[in-house]
Amino acid sequence: MTDSGEGPAPGPVGDLFGGPEIGPAPEGGWGEGAAVAVLVPIPVDRTLDYLAPVGGCAPGDWLEVEIGPRVMLGVCWGPGTGDFDRAKLRPALRRLDLPPVSAEMRAFLERAADYTLTDFGMMARLASRAPGLREAPGARRALRRGGEPPARLTPAREKVLELVEAEPDRLWLPTELAREAGVSAAVIKGLETAGALESLEVPRDRPYAPLDPAAPRRALSEAQEEGARAMRAKVAAAAREGRFSATLLHGVTGSGKTEVYLEAAAECLAQGRQALVLLPEIALTSAFLARFRERFGAPPAEWHSAASEIERRRCWRAAASGEAQVVVGARSALFLPFADLGLIVVDEEHDGAYKQEEGVLYHARDMAVLRGSLGRAAVVLASATPSLETWVNAQAGRYDRVDLPERFGPAVLPEIKALDLRDCAPETGRWISDPLAQAVAERLQRKEQALLFLNRRGYAPLTMCRACGDPVMCPHCDAWLVEHRRRGRMVCHQCGHEAPIPSACPSCKREDKLALIGPGVERLAEEAQERFPDARIAILSSDMAESAAVVKARVEAIAAGEADLVIGTQLVAKGHNFPLLTLVGVIDADLGLRGGDLRAGERTFQLMRQVAGRAGRADRPGEALLQTYAPDHPAIDALLTGDEESFLQSEADARREAGAPPFGRYAAAIVSGPHEDRVWRTAEALARAQDLLAPARAELLGPAPAPIYRVRGRFRVRLLVKAPRGPALQPALRAWRAAVRPEPQVMVRIDIDPQSFF
DNA sequence: AGCACGCCGACT
DNA sequence: GTCGGCGTGCTC
Numbered sequence: 001m002t003d004s005g006e007g008p009a010p011g012p013v014g015d016l017f018g019g020p021e022i023g024p025a026p027e028g029g030w031g032e033g034a035a036v037a038v039l040v041p042i043p044v045d046r047t048l049d050y051l052a053p054v055g056g057c058a059p060g061d062w063l064e065v066e067i068g069p070r071v072m073l074g075v076c077w078g079p080g081t082g083d084f085d086r087a088k089l090r091p092a093l094r095r096l097d098l099p100p101v102s103a104e105m106r107a108f109l110e111r112a113a114d115y116t117l118t119d120f121g122m123m124a125r126l127a128s129r130a131p132g133l134r135e136a137p138g139a140r141r142a143l144r145r146g147g148e149p150p151a152r153l154t155p156a157r158e159k160v161l162e163l164v165e166a167e168p169d170r171l172w173l174p175t176e177l178a179r180e181a182g183v184s185a186a187v188i189k190g191l192e193t194a195g196a197l198e199s200l201e202v203p204r205d206r207p208y209a210p211l212d213p214a215a216p217r218r219a220l221s222e223a224q225e226e227g228a229r230a231m232r233a234k235v236a237a238a239a240r241e242g243r244f245s246a247t248l249l250h251g252v253t254g255s256g257k258t259e260v261y262l263e264a265a266a267e268c269l270a271q272g273r274q275a276l277v278l279l280p281e282i283a284l285t286s287a288f289l290a291r292f293r294e295r296f297g298a299p300p301a302e303w304h305s306a307a308s309e310i311e312r313r314r315c316w317r318a319a320a321s322g323e324a325q326v327v328v329g330a331r332s333a334l335f336l337p338f339a340d341l342g343l344i345v346v347d348e349e350h351d352g353a354y355k356q357e358e359g360v361l362y363h364a365r366d367m368a369v370l371r372g373s374l375g376r377a378a379v380v381l382a383s384a385t386p387s388l389e390t391w392v393n394a395q396a397g398r399y400d401r402v403d404l405p406e407r408f409g410p411a412v413l414p415e416i417k418a419l420d421l422r423d424c425a426p427e428t429g430r431w432i433s434d435p436l437a438q439a440v441a442e443r444l445q446r447k448e449q450a451l452l453f454l455n456r457r458g459y460a461p462l463t464m465c466r467a468c469g470d471p472v473m474c475p476h477c478d479a480w481l482v483e484h485r486r487r488g489r490m491v492c493h494q495c496g497h498e499a500p501i502p503s504a505c506p507s508c509k510r511e512d513k514l515a516l517i518g519p520g521v522e523r524l525a526e527e528a529q530e531r532f533p534d535a536r537i538a539i540l541s542s543d544m545a546e547s548a549a550v551v552k553a554r555v556e557a558i559a560a561g562e563a564d565l566v567i568g569t570q571l572v573a574k575g576h577n578f579p580l581l582t583l584v585g586v587i588d589a590d591l592g593l594r595g596g597d598l599r600a601g602e603r604t605f606q607l608m609r610q611v612a613g614r615a616g617r618a619d620r621p622g623e624a625l626l627q628t629y630a631p632d633h634p635a636i637d638a639l640l641t642g643d644e645e646s647f648l649q650s651e652a653d654a655r656r657e658a659g660a661p662p663f664g665r666y667a668a669a670i671v672s673g674p675h676e677d678r679v680w681r682t683a684e685a686l687a688r689a690q691d692l693l694a695p696a697r698a699e700l701l702g703p704a705p706a707p708i709y710r711v712r713g714r715f716r717v718r719l720l721v722k723a724p725r726g727p728a729l730q731p732a733l734r735a736w737r738a739a740v741r742p743e744p745q746v747m748v749r750i751d752i753d754p755q756s757f758f
Numbered sequence: 759a760g761c762a763c764g765c766c767g768a769c770t
Numbered sequence: 771g772t773c774g775g776c777g778t779g780c781t782c
Binding site: 035069083084090 | 780781782
Binding site: 041042043067068069070121122125359 | 759760761762
């Protein structure tokens with residue numbers, strides 16, 4: 001590696017396109033023409049060698065490189081590997097005027113790729129997912145309404161002009177305008193040439209308003225104050241001594257977790273470092289942002305998929321430069337290249353939305369801990385109902401723990417009671433028991449709001465033929481088709497397939513023999529309307545509304561009192577408060593407990609707690625009634641007694657006894673293809689070859705060829721592998737996969753199950 | 759991820 | 771006889 005000793009070429013050197021002047025590469029870099037390893041944003045599991053660009057480059061520098069026919073953003077990773085013919089190396093086009101990726105960030109990306117078994121290159125893609133990074137920061141082409149109406153008007157052109165006319169002052173990015181108008185870039189270009197759109201350079205990104213950590217703040221309770229002190233100490237230790245910490249911040253709804261971790265953020269600002277707050281759902285952010293503003297006097301930088309291109313680019317750059325003091329974002333914000341990240345908060349850490357299940361698979365909560373540990377930051381995992389793994393980690397002393405015991409202010413936790421359906425089962429075809437109906441009637445009479453919770457969309461989950469006994473199935477997968485009466489469609493909840501509601505059995509063709517089994521929210525609303533004819537009833541479920549904004553408006557109207565009785569699915573469990581609500585009735589508390597899911601108990605506990613917590617705000621004591629056939633089930637029992645600690649302990653014990661200990665992680669080999677027999681043979685071969693996993697002390701879980709199932713016409717087998725952490729895991733899994741040459745048309749893909757990191 | 763190359767079914 | 775499906779392989 002004779003090149004590595006060379007210093008950077010003397011600069012500054014202007015770039016090829018008349019962009020900003022680029023200074024010399026920092027110390028430790030390589031001069032122009034030296035071979036350097038570059039992490040490119042494509043799914044290869046290694047770096048590719050390039051020749052350093054004009055002006056040289058150093059580790060962490062963002063480089064524009066050609067890859068095949070395309071130009072992409074890569075990151076200089078180190079000296080060239082030399083394993084590719086030097087004569088064939090292509091030169092990197094230029095070094096970009098962006099802050100270099102820090103050594104901590106690079107270490108994080110390496111470890112994260114290793115941990116999630118993701119091709120290394122894809123980490124570059126995750127870290128550079130912002131529009132316009134290749135353009136100079138100060139200049140960007142934008143469009144606005146021009147003087148000339150175009151000579152020729154086409155429907156596509158009209159759509160564009162309509163948008164532009166609607167907001168005459170708005171500046172549009174060409175791509176943004178094309179996307180929102182639903183037209184191609186050619187249409188935009190045409191209008192520009194015709195003079196109907198005017199092109200101009202937009203000024204550099206607007207700076208973020210500075211946050212004031214010392215802004216006057218709300219008084220905290222004693223418990224909150226104590227929690228805040230503990231959090232501040234963690235952040236200070238991370239800043240001063242480089243000491244990593246992970247802390248479970250545990251407190252019931254209303255105990256003020258947000259106030260406490262905002263104090264941690266304030267300390268982080270005072271230390272001059274950046275803070276990141278991860279939230280599971282964008283829908284929640286408006287309430288959060290209001291609180292944030294109140295605490296710091298200005299809004300944070302925001303990162304999520306709903307943000308505009310300009311917003312995201314601005315946020316990315318500000319995170320990289322260090323200008324953004326606090327970023328609030330969805331899980332992917334974790335891959336922003338912060339200049340100096342001192343605190344990561346994962347709010348509602350138990351939330352499933354942190355699990356990225358498409359493309360690069362990861363669990364943002366776990367990656368937050370990883371990033372914090374490599375970047376000497378404090379990590380705070382906040383939850384009212386911690387996930388089992390976080391709780392176990394806290395018990396084991398790997399995470400610290402801060403508890404906020406009481407609900408702050410006058411708010412009172414609702415009383416949770418069971419309605420044992422063995423004693424009070426409603427008649428066939430009805431699902432509201434008499435005691436529950438009575439409780440609802442009382443609220444209605446007192447002009448209070450009640451909620452009936454049923455986590456099932458549609459009218460009935462199952463349509464079955466009384467003649468032949470066959471259920472109406474989705475033609476593409478193994479799931480039942482669910483009748484949605486209001487829409488007049490049968491819908492598959494697994495793949496989204498839709499069909500009209502049949503009058504004859506699809507199987508035996510007999511007319512009028514189809515029976516609807518079980519309730520969905522639509523059917524429950526029907527029963528409720530029959531029982532309470534005068535009540536204003538509203539259904540809240542995710543398929544009722546077209547867009548997130550419509551759902552939000554609807555929830556707000558209902559929360560404000562537009563309905564007396566709310567029938568809702570999971571949608572009501574999250575985020576929004578219902579200040580008028582004093583009763584929650586859970587129609588089927590056992591719903592999530594059926595089936596063999598390892599996390600059934602844990603999830604049921606979390607969901608029921610959340611739903612119950614919707615009842616009784618401020619001065620009103622609320623009540624939650626759980627209809628159940630299994631009041632003695634540990635999860636239900638824990639809800640009744642409130643003894644979360646014993647419950648989590650028993651879940652952890654049960655997991656261990658079941659041979660699925662929490663102290664390992666799972667990889668899932670997904671074998672799939674269009675031919676059942678081939679998929680089967682491949683799965684069997686993989687199962688037989690499990691001794692290849694020995695180097696990682698990994699073992700196959702469950703009976704060797706696992707159940708085969710069909711998804712979108714392809715057969716799949718999922719083999720679960722348990723493996724302790726360690727450097728041997730990844731090579732062993734790769735060897736395992738490589739050793740079995742799949743049958744033609746059969747794919748073997750090995751993923752980490754992102755939920756099961758302990 | 760894109761994109762090109764390459765080998766088997768329904769059509770001008 | 772071709773057009774076009776997507777399986778396979780490559781990108782320094």
